[in-house]
Amino acid sequence: xxxxxxxxxxxxxxxxxxxxxxxxxxxxxxxxxxxxxxxxxxxxxxxxxxxxxxxxxxxxxxxxxxxxxxxxxxxxxxxxxxxxxxxxxxxxxxxxxxxxxxxxxxxxxx
Amino acid sequence: xxxxxxxxxxxxxxxxxxxxxxxxxxxxxxxxxxxxxxxxxxxxxxxxxxxxxxxxxxxxxxxxxxxxxxxxxxxxxxxxxxxxxxxxxxxxxxxxxxxxxxxxxxxxxxxxxxxxxxxxxxxxxxxxxxxxxxxxxxxxxxxxxxxxxxxxxxxxxxxxxxxxxxxxxxxxxxxx
Numbered sequence: 001x002x003x004x005x006x007x008x009x010x011x012x013x014x015x016x017x018x019x020x021x022x023x024x025x026x027x028x029x030x031x032x033x034x035x036x037x038x039x040x041x042x043x044x045x046x047x048x049x050x051x052x053x054x055x056x057x058x059x060x061x062x063x064x065x066x067x068x069x070x071x072x073x074x075x076x077x078x079x080x081x082x083x084x085x086x087x088x089x090x091x092x093x094x095x096x097x098x099x100x101x102x103x104x105x106x107x108x109x110x
Numbered sequence: 111x112x113x114x115x116x117x118x119x120x121x122x123x124x125x126x127x128x129x130x131x132x133x134x135x136x137x138x139x140x141x142x143x144x145x146x147x148x149x150x151x152x153x154x155x156x157x158x159x160x161x162x163x164x165x166x167x168x169x170x171x172x173x174x175x176x177x178x179x180x181x182x183x184x185x186x187x188x189x190x191x192x193x194x195x196x197x198x199x200x201x202x203x204x205x206x207x208x209x210x211x212x213x214x215x216x217x218x219x220x221x222x223x224x225x226x227x228x229x230x231x232x233x234x235x236x237x238x239x240x241x242x243x244x245x246x247x248x249x250x251x252x253x254x255x256x257x258x259x260x261x262x263x264x265x266x267x268x269x270x271x272x273x274x275x276x277x278x279x280x281x282x283x284x285x286x
Contacts, residue, residue, distance in 0.1 A: 026136035044157030047133050063132070069142050071115075073135030 006091045010058075012037055013049055014088050017059065017080050025064075025075040050078060058084035115141045119154040126158045133157070 006014065016032040017024040029050075030041050053059045064075040080088075099105065115138055123134050141150050 026132060027139055030136075042156045042160060043133060043136055043153060044127065044160045047127075047130055048160065066135075069139055070135035071120075071138040073131045073138070075135065076132035 005094055006087055009045070009049055010053060011088065011091055012039070013046060013053070014058065014080055014084055017078055018085075018088070022077070022079075024078045029078070053084065054078075056083075057081060058087055113142065115150050116147055116154075119150055122158060123154055126161045 012033050013029060016029045016036070019032055019036070020028045026043055026046060030043055030046055033039055033041050033046075050059060050061070054061055059078045059080055061076050061078050064077055066072045066074045120134065120138075123137070127133050137150060137153055141147075
């Protein structure tokens with residue numbers, strides 16, 4: 001049975017989109033990853049990853065209206081697709097399966 | 111008065127990420143929210159390098175890489191008379207070609223070869239015994255080397271684009 005598995009960065013981005021909801025564009029996605037995962041991210045890397053995810057049908061994007069505080073540039077909003085959601089669930093399932101039954105990881109932090 | 115992001119950085123971003131206005135807009139928005147000029151520049155440089163490596167959008171970057179690799183190889187060969195730097199340089203270039211596989215890579219290879227070639231064509235008649243033998247061998251091997259250097263990565267590239275070496279998509283089939 002074919003399954004989708006994501007890299008850690010792809011997974012983080014998809015989870016960030018799910019957490020943010022309708023207002024998912026570059027800035028909140030980067031902020032969410034930085035605050036939640038404590039990881040510094042490059043906006044360019046986020047867009048490269050999002051483009052790849054869009055090409056694979058895991059997210060869709062739409063442009064908003066241009067705003068002056070963005071130098072007259074539009075926001076690009078991202079939304080996760082059904083395929084993307086399935087990929088996240090499959091990855092979670094795979095990680096959970098790998099996680100379980102490891103004695104070193106039981107009993108709190110290592 | 112609202113702060114304006116560095117003009118030079120914006121110009122660079124337009125050059126590198128011209129298709130992606132949303133990215134530049136995001137950077138500008140964050141800058142107006144209080145991010146520093148240093149942060150803006152670090153993002154700009156990071157994005158430029160990232161795009162060069164991942165999308166091959168910057169021929170200058172390739173030429174620079176060729177210059178570094180070619181010069182390094184030449185100096186290494188000339189100084190130490192040892193083929194390892196050359197092989198290392200060629201391996202790096204081959205890897206780069208495999209990753210980028212675009213026509214502008216021809217520039218990279220031609221530049222590399224152009225930098226190394228003068229030493230291959232050095233006048234051996236004025237050299238002493240050891241040097242003469244070394245450069246004669248280098249010249250002969252170099253001739254084959256050029257063919258190999260040009261052909262092998264292109265074959266890898268061709269195979270990498272659509273053949274058995276092509277990168278798999280995200281979708282993977284796993285069996286339990």
